[in-house]
Amino acid sequence: MDDKIATSAELAEAAALPCHHEVHTDPDAPSALKNVPGPMQKVPEKKSPARWAYERLILYIKNFEEQLDGEHEVAMGFAGGDAGVLRIEGMGYFDPDIVTFYGSDSGGARTQLVQHVSQLNVILRAMAKPKPEEPAKRIGFRLVSDGLVPDPEETV
Numbered sequence: 768m769d770d771k772i773a774t775s776a777e778l779a780e781a782a783a784l785p786c787h788h789e790v791h792t793d794p795d796a797p798s799a800l801k802n803v804p805g806p807m808q809k810v811p812e813k814k815s816p817a818r819w820a821y822e823r824l825i826l827y828i829k830n831f832e833e834q835l836d837g838e839h840e841v842a843m844g845f846a847g848g849d850a851g852v853l854r855i856e857g858m859g860y861f862d863p864d865i866v867t868f869y870g871s872d873s874g875g876a877r878t879q880l881v882q883h884v885s886q887l888n889v890i891l892r893a894m895a896k897p898k899p900e901e902p903a904k905r906i907g908f909r910l911v912s913d914g915l916v917p918d919p920e921e922t923v
Contacts, residue, residue: 816884817860824866824889828855829907831891840903842894843868845880853878854894855906871897 832841842852857869866887868880875897896903 815860815863817862817864817866820866820884820887821858821860824858825907825910827889828858828891829911832905832907835893835903837903838896838899839893840896841906842870842892843880844890844892852892852894853880854897856904858906858910
C-alpha cells in the first residue's frame with residue numbers, strides 16, 4: 768500500500784499528464800510508448816489538439832519503424848472506402864485541429880490525407896519498398912529530428 772500524501776496541485780498535475788497502457792499477446796512485444804519524452808508529459812495550455820495528435824503519432828510511427836526489416840517502410844491504411852494505403856512520406860498539423868499526411872499510394876500516385884483530430888484513425892502498415900535496391904526510408908526519425916518532439920531515447 769502506498770501511503771504517500773499528495774497535494775492538490777500534484778493530483779491536478781498527475782491527472783493532466785498523458786496516460787498510456789498496452790497489453791500484447793506476446794509478452795516480449797515492445798511497448799509503443801515506453802519512453803514518453805519529458806516535454807510531452809507537460810500540458811502547456813497553448814498546445815492544440817492537432818499538435819497533441821501530431822506528437823503522439825510521431826512516437827507511434829517511430830516505434831513501428833523500429834520493428835520493420837530493411838525491406839519495408841511505414842504506410843497507413845484508410846478506414847472505409849477503397850482508398851487503399853498511403854506510404855507516409857511526410858506529416859504535419861494545422862492548428863487548432865487538423866493533422867495531415869503526405870505520401871504516395873501503392874501505385875506511386877501522390878496522396879495527401881487531411882484529417883480532423885476528432886476523426887483521426889490511423890492504421891500503420893508495413894509496405895514493401897518501391898525500389899528494392901535502395902535503403903528503406905524512415906520518416907519517424909526525420910519527424911523526431913525536426914525538434915518538435917524530443918527523441919525518447921535521449922530523455923532521462
